[in-house]
Amino acid sequence: xxxxxxxxxxxxxxxxxxxxxxxxxxxxxxxxxxxxxxxxxxxxxxxxxxxxxxxxxxxxxxxxxxxxxxxxxxxxxxxxxxxxxxxxxxxxxxxxxxxxxxxxxxxxxxxxxxxxxxxxxxxxxxxxxxxxxxxxxxxxxxxxxxxxxxxxxxxxxxxxxxxxxxxxxxxxxxxxxxxxxxxxxxxxxxxxxxxxxxxxxxxxxxxxxxxxxxxxxxxxxxxxxxxxxxxxxxxxxxxxxxxxxxxxxxxxxxxxxxxxxxxxxxxxxxxxxxxxxxxxxxxxxxxxxxxxxxxxxxxxxxxxxxxxxxxxxxxxxxxxxxxxxxxxx
Amino acid sequence: xxxxxxxxxxxxxxxxxxxxxxxxxxxxxxxxxxxxxxxxxxxxxxxxxxxxxxxxxxxxxxxxxxxxxxxxxxxxxxxxxxxxxxxxxxxxxxxxxxxxxxxxxxxxxxxxxxxxxxxxxxxxxxxxxxxxxxxxxxxxxxxxxxxxxxxxxxxxxxxxxxxxxxxxxxxxxxxxxxxxxxxxxxxxxxxxxxxxxxxxxxxxxxxxxxxxxxxxxxxxxxxxxxxxxxxxxxxxxxxxxxxxxxxxxxxxxxxxxxxxxxxxxxxxxxxxxxxxxxxxxx
Amino acid sequence: xxxxxxxxxxxxxxxxxxxxxxxxxxxxxxxxxxxxxxxxxxxxxxxxxxxxxxxxxxxxxxxxxxxxxxxxxxxxxxxxxxxxxxxxxxxxxxxxxxxxxxxxxxxxxxxxxxxxxxxxxxxxxxxxxxxxxxxxxxxxxxxxxxxxxxxxxxxxxxxxxxxxxxxxxxxxxxxxxxxxxxxxxxxxxxxxxxxxxxxxxxxxxxxxxxxxxxxxxxxxxxxxxxxxxxxxxxxxxxxxxxxxxxxxxxxxxxxxxxxxxxxxxx
Numbered sequence: 001x002x003x004x005x006x007x008x009x010x011x012x013x014x015x016x017x018x019x020x021x022x023x024x025x026x027x028x029x030x031x032x033x034x035x036x037x038x039x040x041x042x043x044x045x046x047x048x049x050x051x052x053x054x055x056x057x058x059x060x061x062x063x064x065x066x067x068x069x070x071x072x073x074x075x076x077x078x079x080x081x082x083x084x085x086x087x088x089x090x091x092x093x094x095x096x097x098x099x100x101x102x103x104x105x106x107x108x109x110x111x112x113x114x115x116x117x118x119x120x121x122x123x124x125x126x127x128x129x130x131x132x133x134x135x136x137x138x139x140x141x142x143x144x145x146x147x148x149x150x151x152x153x154x155x156x157x158x159x160x161x162x163x164x165x166x167x168x169x170x171x172x173x174x175x176x177x178x179x180x181x182x183x184x185x186x187x188x189x190x191x192x193x194x195x196x197x198x199x200x201x202x203x204x205x206x207x208x209x210x211x212x213x214x215x216x217x218x219x220x221x222x223x224x225x226x227x228x229x230x231x232x233x234x235x236x237x238x239x240x241x242x243x244x245x246x247x248x249x250x251x252x253x254x255x256x257x258x259x260x261x262x263x264x265x266x267x268x269x270x271x272x273x274x275x276x277x278x279x280x281x282x283x284x285x286x287x288x289x290x291x292x293x294x295x296x297x298x299x300x301x302x303x304x305x306x307x308x309x310x311x312x313x314x315x316x317x318x319x320x321x322x323x324x325x326x327x328x329x
Numbered sequence: 330x331x332x333x334x335x336x337x338x339x340x341x342x343x344x345x346x347x348x349x350x351x352x353x354x355x356x357x358x359x360x361x362x363x364x365x366x367x368x369x370x371x372x373x374x375x376x377x378x379x380x381x382x383x384x385x386x387x388x389x390x391x392x393x394x395x396x397x398x399x400x401x402x403x404x405x406x407x408x409x410x411x412x413x414x415x416x417x418x419x420x421x422x423x424x425x426x427x428x429x430x431x432x433x434x435x436x437x438x439x440x441x442x443x444x445x446x447x448x449x450x451x452x453x454x455x456x457x458x459x460x461x462x463x464x465x466x467x468x469x470x471x472x473x474x475x476x477x478x479x480x481x482x483x484x485x486x487x488x489x490x491x492x493x494x495x496x497x498x499x500x501x502x503x504x505x506x507x508x509x510x511x512x513x514x515x516x517x518x519x520x521x522x523x524x525x526x527x528x529x530x531x532x533x534x535x536x537x538x539x540x541x542x543x544x545x546x547x548x549x550x551x552x553x554x555x556x557x558x559x560x561x562x563x564x565x566x567x568x569x570x571x572x573x574x575x576x577x578x579x580x581x582x583x584x585x586x587x588x589x590x591x592x593x594x595x596x597x598x599x600x601x602x603x604x605x606x607x608x609x610x611x
Numbered sequence: 612x613x614x615x616x617x618x619x620x621x622x623x624x625x626x627x628x629x630x631x632x633x634x635x636x637x638x639x640x641x642x643x644x645x646x647x648x649x650x651x652x653x654x655x656x657x658x659x660x661x662x663x664x665x666x667x668x669x670x671x672x673x674x675x676x677x678x679x680x681x682x683x684x685x686x687x688x689x690x691x692x693x694x695x696x697x698x699x700x701x702x703x704x705x706x707x708x709x710x711x712x713x714x715x716x717x718x719x720x721x722x723x724x725x726x727x728x729x730x731x732x733x734x735x736x737x738x739x740x741x742x743x744x745x746x747x748x749x750x751x752x753x754x755x756x757x758x759x760x761x762x763x764x765x766x767x768x769x770x771x772x773x774x775x776x777x778x779x780x781x782x783x784x785x786x787x788x789x790x791x792x793x794x795x796x797x798x799x800x801x802x803x804x805x806x807x808x809x810x811x812x813x814x815x816x817x818x819x820x821x822x823x824x825x826x827x828x829x830x831x832x833x834x835x836x837x838x839x840x841x842x843x844x845x846x847x848x849x850x851x852x853x854x855x856x857x858x859x860x861x862x863x864x865x866x867x868x869x870x871x872x873x874x875x876x877x
Contacts, residue, residue: 195703196703196704196707224703225701227703228700228701228702228703228743228744231743231745232697232744232745235745236424239419239424240424240425242380242385242419243417243419243422243424243425244425245385245408245412246383246385246412246416246417246418246419246487247412247425247437247438247441247486247487247490248409248412248413248437248438248440248441248442248490249441250407250408250409250441253407253409254441258440258441261437262441264427265425265427265437267427268427269424269425269426269427272424272427272472273424276698277695277697277698280693280695280698280699281698281699281701283657283662283693284693284698284699284701285701285711286662287660287661287662287686287690287691288686288690288701288711288712288715288759288763289683289686289687289712289715289716289763290711290715291683291715294715295717296714296715296717297713297714297717297718297719297720297723298714298720299706299707299710299713299714299720299723299724299727300707300720301720370780371748371778371780475648475649476648477648502776503775503776505647505648505805505844506805506806506807506845506846507647507844507845507846508648510846532778532779533779535849573779576848576849576850577849579850580849580850580853580870580873583869583872583873584866584869584870584873587869587872588865588866588869590866598849598852598853598856601853602853602856602857602860605857605862605866606860606862608863608866609860609862609863609866
């Protein structure tokens with residue numbers, strides 16, 4: 001635990017690492033907005049625009065020096081949902097223009113196919129711990145499930161036809177890739193920017209709010225203190241869990257009523273430690289001259305460089321061009 | 330019986346690092362009678378070692394036998410059966426207090442172990458009295474007493490589980506000198522009454538010198554010494570163990586160097602005074 | 612440098628925690644304040660840095676009477692290192708923490724960078740500037756706290772049980788640095804502790820009991836005064852206790868002298 005660092009920052013010397021965090025964050029927002037502006041109608045032009053964004057993102061990944069697999073890790077939690085959405089798009093939605101891309105295939109939900117699917121799912125669950133590329137294995141399984149429905153019509157009690165239509169396939173691919181791009185761009189931000197810089201960048205971007213009396217600097221200090229204490233709290237929580245386990249706390253063997261007490265036995269100590277900490281910290285900060293709302297300098301000063309101007313100009317151009325293509329042609 | 334370690338090896342797997350926390354530890358601890366001092370530099374594996382004794386951690390290689398239970402085990406083991414026999418008091422144990430009243434907090438352990446209802450309250454009260462907390466405080470909130478008292482309540486919480494072996498990780502850390510003395514005397518008295526084996530992890534060589542009957546020294550995950558106090562402090566390579574001598578031995582060494590009083594392994598004030606009297610013509 | 616006149620203080624609605632205490636501390640001296648838990652030593656520390664306001668009496672620092680209006684100025688003169696290494700570490704990294712006080716003083720970024728490096732080096736933490744607090748030992752965190760106080764260039768530094776939570780190695784690290792900043796940098800040191808071994812390093816000692824200052828003087832005089840120590844629940848370290856018994860039992864002068872020599876050579 002002692003060697004974990006806050007946030008997902010991976011050190012590096014790429015130009016992406018060196019960009020001003022404010023530029024990176026504003027660029028991310030602008031790029032995300034412009035991706036959302038591209039309509040999901042399934043026309044070829046829109047797919048080409050998206051394709052260009054994808055290539056651009058890949059270029060950024062390569063130049064950042066962050067391994068591709070790491071950037072794609074952000075997809076893991078939503079992979080299932082994504083696959084599901086894409087499949088619904090391709091298989092179930094009836095397009096307005098029926099331009100078939102493939103022949104019509106018949107899939108059977110039959111005794112044999114269901115038995116085979118169940119056997120496959122069991123096989124998948126048992127073998128998946130030995131497979132290294134879990135994501136690919138999952139995709140493979142999805143394909144197998146459908147292949148089985150195609151290949152085993154015996155004892156069928158329900159069948160459905162699937163034709164791949166140009167429009168739905170494009171839409172499916174579109175949704176898939178736009179989400180992949182969004183996740184990759186956001187991951188790139190967190191991998192190439194230190195958490196303290198993200199916090200400073202946020203303060204920089206939000207400073208106009210100060211004019212309407214929003215205490216941006218106090219909020220930033222709160223975020224900074226939270227970041228500082230997360231690892232410490234995790235270590236302390238671990239210690240308390242062990243101490244209570246030594247007093248017989250055993251989640252698996254406890255009744256519901258006991259479970260509640262056991263959870264309380266973890267929460268209360270953490271709260272007590274945190275309140276004491278808040279009091280001590282307030283004293284320490286006050287003695288070191290901290291006054292809420294008073295102007296302070298910072299040891300990390302964000303300076304805009306030429307590369308930042310260029311990068312931002314590039315982003316503005318891309319976004320403007322996208323808007324032009326989408327709305328005016 | 331008691332605790333046995335056979336070639337226990339354990340690798341600590343952290344977020345970004347891994348290191349060998351324990352290497353080929355062999356150890357036998359009887360369930361009655363001993364006060365064992367465990368010392369070594371910070372990070373030498375002392376805490377990791379004791380967490381294997383109540384099943385919080387399990388060895389990667391080798392086995393740990395705690396009374397009849399052997400870990401790691403292929404069968405499912407209810408770890409609470411271990412924890413009822415080996416009590417572990419962590420550093421700054423006052424942080425584990427949470428209940429509305431002192432008595433309720435001490436009853437938490439026995440309740441979790443599913444001890445008999447009729448016994449739980451009685452045993453908890455006995456535990457509280459053995460640590461010097463009297464009945465007027467039973468319904469008091471554990472957060473409204475002094476730090477030293479909180480620590481005693483926390484220790485009572487583990488004693489109420491009636492362990493055969495009690496492990497204490499730095500029990501005196503953070504207490505003032507009188508608090509330290511009182512706590513150690515209290516623990517010693519409990520030891521004398523119940524003959525419960527106690528393992529005490531400490532950096533305070535004076536405390537260990539005074540109370541321990543056996544010493545275990547850890548260094549970089551290995552057990553480098555297991556034996557008597559006298560044997561430990563006579564070793565030539567003692568200073569390589571990152572340890573300090575007890576104050577009594579330092580003074581006696583000085584007296585030997587300056588005025589040639591023969592050096593003798595003594596650990597308490599009364600012992601040293603009695604000894605020095607022999608050389609003093611009043 | 613510091614003058615405390617007839618100060619009394621009580622926490623809201625409770626008994627007096629400090630009862631009519633008066634003393635003076637000369638610039639550049641090393642003072643220890645000892646007493647049992649609850650004797651008022653930490654309350655006194657908080658009064659000296661203006662975290663608490665006396666109910667009656669005055670505190671004068673460098674000629675200025677401490678009051679609500681000049682707190683900012685007083686805090687430029689008096690710094691404090693508290694007991695819990697984790698609860699005073701504000702910054703996300705060592706570097707940010709040492710800079711915290713300077714940021715509050717609106718020092719420029721370049722000057723800050725220099726000062727942070729200089730003072731980190733002074734306490735031996737220069738190589739660890741980018742480390743986060745959970746990666747550091749207790750002793751290292753306290754060293755950072757000292758560097759923060761030094762960076763603010765305060766003349767007086769109070770150590771409120773700053774070593775109580777540390778292991779022996781950590782205690783040694785901190786005591787070495789305290790010595791250094793007293794001897795080399797001529798800071799006024801006020802060390803609050805219940806460890807009489809550490810308190811003996813001071814030139815002058817104040818003994819607190821139940822909110823009252825019951826004695827002040829040189830450590831070696833106080834340690835020989837039985838009436839004082841027995842009433843304060845403070846324990847003499849082994850070697851001093853031995854010396855006391857040997858003296859009381861009228862042991863051979865050679866033994867007593869050798870024990871004195873041992874005690875003084877620290």
